[in-house]
Amino acid sequence: MSEQGTGKLGTLYGLGVGPGDPELITVKAFRILKESPVIAYPRKKMGAKSYALTITELYVNTEEKVMLGLTFPMTRDREALELQWNRTVSMVWEHLEQGKDVAFVTEGDPMIYSTYIHLMRLMKERHPEVQMISIPGISSVNASASRLGIPLADGDEQIAIVPATDDYETMRRAVESHDCIVFIKVAKVIDLMLHVLGDLGLVDKASVLTKVTSAEEMIWRDIRELQGRELEYLTLMVVRK
Amino acid sequence: MSEQGTGKLGTLYGLGVGPGDPELITVKAFRILKESPVIAYPRKKMGAKSYALTITELYVNTEEKVMLGLTFPMTRDREALELQWNRTVSMVWEHLEQGKDVAFVTEGDPMIYSTYIHLMRLMKERHPEVQMISIPGISSVNASASRLGIPLADGDEQIAIVPATDDYETMRRAVESHDCIVFIKVAKVIDLMLHVLGDLGLVDKASVLTKVTSAEEMIWRDIRELQGRELEYLTLMVVRK
Numbered sequence: 001m002s003e004q005g006t007g008k009l010g011t012l013y014g015l016g017v018g019p020g021d022p023e024l025i026t027v028k029a030f031r032i033l034k035e036s037p038v039i040a041y042p043r044k045k046m047g048a049k050s051y052a053l054t055i056t057e058l059y060v061n062t063e064e065k066v067m068l069g070l071t072f073p074m075t076r077d078r079e080a081l082e083l084q085w086n087r088t089v090s091m092v093w094e095h096l097e098q099g100k101d102v103a104f105v106t107e108g109d110p111m112i113y114s115t116y117i118h119l120m121r122l123m124k125e126r127h128p129e130v131q132m133i134s135i136p137g138i139s140s141v142n143a144s145a146s147r148l149g150i151p152l153a154d155g156d157e158q159i160a161i162v163p164a165t166d167d168y169e170t171m172r173r174a175v176e177s178h179d180c181i182v183f184i185k186v187a188k189v190i191d192l193m194l195h196v197l198g199d200l201g202l203v204d205k206a207s208v209l210t211k212v213t214s215a216e217e218m219i220w221r222d223i224r225e226l227q228g229r230e231l232e233y234l235t236l237m238v239v240r241k
Numbered sequence: 242m243s244e245q246g247t248g249k250l251g252t253l254y255g256l257g258v259g260p261g262d263p264e265l266i267t268v269k270a271f272r273i274l275k276e277s278p279v280i281a282y283p284r285k286k287m288g289a290k291s292y293a294l295t296i297t298e299l300y301v302n303t304e305e306k307v308m309l310g311l312t313f314p315m316t317r318d319r320e321a322l323e324l325q326w327n328r329t330v331s332m333v334w335e336h337l338e339q340g341k342d343v344a345f346v347t348e349g350d351p352m353i354y355s356t357y358i359h360l361m362r363l364m365k366e367r368h369p370e371v372q373m374i375s376i377p378g379i380s381s382v383n384a385s386a387s388r389l390g391i392p393l394a395d396g397d398e399q400i401a402i403v404p405a406t407d408d409y410e411t412m413r414r415a416v417e418s419h420d421c422i423v424f425i426k427v428a429k430v431i432d433l434m435l436h437v438l439g440d441l442g443l444v445d446k447a448s449v450l451t452k453v454t455s456a457e458e459m460i461w462r463d464i465r466e467l468q469g470r471e472l473e474y475l476t477l478m479v480v481r482k
Contacts, residue, residue, distance in 0.1 A: 014387075018267070026379065027271060028264035111386035117395050134387035138267065138377045145352035146255075146375035152402075154358050159402040160419070161394065177418070178401070 010038075010096040012123060012130055013103045014110035016137015017055045020214025024138045025055060032135060033060050036103035038095045042115050043069035051214065052105040066095065068102070072115050089122045096130055109139040112161075113184065140236060141182050143212045147219065150207070150240050152180050164189045164237070171196045181239045187231035194227055202239060210235045251279075251337040253364060253371055254344040255351035257378015258296045261455025265379045266296060273376060274301050277344035279336045283356050284310035292455065293346040307336065309343070313356050330363045337371055350380040353402075354425065381477060382423045384453045388460065391448070391481050393421050405430045405478070412437045422480045428472035435468055443480060451476045 013032050018024030033039065033056060041053045056062070068091060073084035095102050110116040111134060123130055141161055145152045153159045157179035164171065164183040171189075174181055175196060186193060186208065197203045203224060210218040210232045220226055223237070254273050259265030274280065274297060282294045297303070309332060314325035336343050351357040352375055364371055382402055386393045394400045398420035405412065405424040412430075415422055416437060427434060427449065438444045444465060451459040451473045461467055464478070 016383075021269065023269035023272065024267050024377065026259070026265050026267055028262065030268060031264065109383045109386075111383065111392045112394055112400070113396075114392075117392040120390070120392075132390065134390060136265065136379045136383040136387040138379065139383060142257075142350045142352065142377040142380060142383075145350075146377040149361070149373065149375060151352045151355075151358040151361075153353055155354075156404045156406065158404070158415070159353070161400040163394075163397045163399070165397065174399070 007099050009130055010098070010100040010102060012092065012096060012120075012132045013101065014114075014116040014120060014132065014134040015103050015105050016109045016114075016135060016139075017052050017105050017107065018138040019108055019140040019143040019212050020051055020217065021143075022055045022058045024143065024213060025059065026135065026137065029135050029137065030059055032103055033105070036065070036101045038066040038068055038100050038102040040068040040070055040092055040102050040104040042106070043071050051107045056105050066100075068092070068095070070104075070119075072118070085118070085122055086126075088119065089126055092119070092123065093127055093130075096127070106137070109137045110134045111136065112139050112141070113163075140209075140212050140234070141184075144182065144207075144209045144236060144238055147209065147212055147217070148207050148221075148238060150238060152182070152238075152240075164193060166192055168192060168196060172200065175200055175202065175239055179241055183237040183239070185233070185235075186237045187233055187235045190226050190231060191228060193237060194223065197223075197239065202241065205241055206237055206239045208235060208237045212236070248340050250371055251339070251341040251343060253333065253337060253361075253373045254342065255355075255357035255361060255373065255375040256344050256346050257350045257376060257380075258293050258346050258348065259379040260349055260381040260384040260453050261292055261458065262384075263296045263299045265384065265454060266300065267376065267378065270376050270378065271300055273344055274346070277306070277342045279307040279309055279341050279343040281309040281311055281333055281343050281345040283347070284312050292348045297346050307341075309333070309336070311345075311360075313359070326359070326363055327367075329360065330367055333360070333364065334368055334371075337368070347378070348381075350378045351375045352377070353380050353382070354404075381450075381453050381475070382425075385423065385450045385477060385479055388450065388453055388458070389448050389462075389479060391479060393423070393479075393481075405434060407433055409433060409437060413441065416441055416443065416480055420482055424478040424480070426474070426476075427478045428474055428476040431467050431472055432469060434478060435464065438464075438480065443482065446482055447478055447480045449476060449478045453477075
């Protein structure tokens with residue numbers, strides 16, 4: 001990588017654009033989108049569009065921007081992973097080096113389970129001189145509580161955000177030890193979750209939401225009907241005791 | 242309470258205006274602020290202004306609105322509490338009954354440790370026919386992660402949000418059993434927290450933030466210097482292992 005530039009480097013922004021409803025972007029994220037000459041977004045497989053890109057297109061004229069579609073490796077092959085990641089970082093760096101700000105748009109909040117976290121880490125490793133600024137976004141966790149009208153926590157109550165796994169004991173302990181638990185990535189283990197909640201007598205305290213606040217939002221307040229059902233990846237469960 | 246109105250009732254909005262930086266309000270909250278004829282806000286003691294009100298005043302001309310300052314009882318006297326709460330609910334209901342929408346502004350997110358939660362509960366009890374819509378806001382938890390550039394969670398990691406108390410064992414268990422813990426209300430027990438983290442060898446993994454993203458924001462990445470120090474109420478601690 002040639003370090004040809006002598007001028008000021010661009011800033012890398014990690015921009016949360018919210019959970020799905022385009023109006024749930026912040027005024028700050030909107031301003032930075034407008035001001036950034038380069039907009040980077042996670043490219044999905046097979047031409048599918050990410051929410052992040054769809055929302056971005058509503059707020060800026062993409063023909064006035066450099067639109068940088070980044071591919072994020074889904075493989076577990078370490079070598080392929082590293083190769084792809086290095087390419088991605090280089091693509092972003094190319095613009096920063098020229099003094100151009102890059103806004104990387106991400107669904108929800110950039111600091112919670114987002115691809116920006118990886119980009120940030122690798123950029124720091126390879127180009128520690130780059131200024132990186134994260135702009136918080138409404139996460140699907142916060143949005144779900146509002147859509148349900150169920151407080152996540154009040155007073156001295158504790159909240160946990162837990163990626164659901166197929167480990168009965170871990171899931172059970174998570175439910176037992178908090179007042180409110182938000183299980184993300186719940187789609188693949190919905191039957192196990194029903195089992196855990198059934199054993200604890202808490203099935204009625206759980207709701208499930210898919211693609212919250214988007215046009216395709218679905219909400220189940222009686223989660224019994226989800227038994228054996230295929231669910232979207234972007235599905236979470238709120239358990240409020 | 243006379244139920245004189247026969248027309249349509251107004252909607253009660255719980256509007257998150259974000260953690261302090263006025264730009265961290267969502268486009269949706271901004272629109273609803275503009276459209277609502279009545280804006281309710283938590284009145285602080287002794288004339289102190291809340292962030293929620295300060296931010297609101299930047300976005301709307303308050304002279305064109307009915308500004309409804311609500312007093313929230315801080316007492317533990319049940320009778321005084323109920324009396325004050327009933328008065329507050331009645332003040333809001335008076336406008337809803339006339340078909341006017343009321344936007345109750347709240348710092349951070351309305352579904353996490355907010356006064357809106359109480360208002361919502363009591364309104365539902367006394368006037369279940371009122372439509373209530375919560376608009377999520379950026380909470381200080383999400384904002385802190387962005388300001389620190391520290392991810393709250395990635396991959397299969399768990400997050401907990403825990404109100405700090407003076408119970409050593411509970412605090413220690415919270416740290417031990419999660420990858421990332423955000424302790425809110427940490428000001429009064431900062432020495433105990435230092436003790437817990439010291440025993441676990443995690444003092445270097447903790448940061449403390451006060452009034453995050455506001456003009457008075459303070460951030461400590463070396464929390465040893467907080468020993469014995471007086472801190473603001475709006476202080477939280479992020480522990481990321």
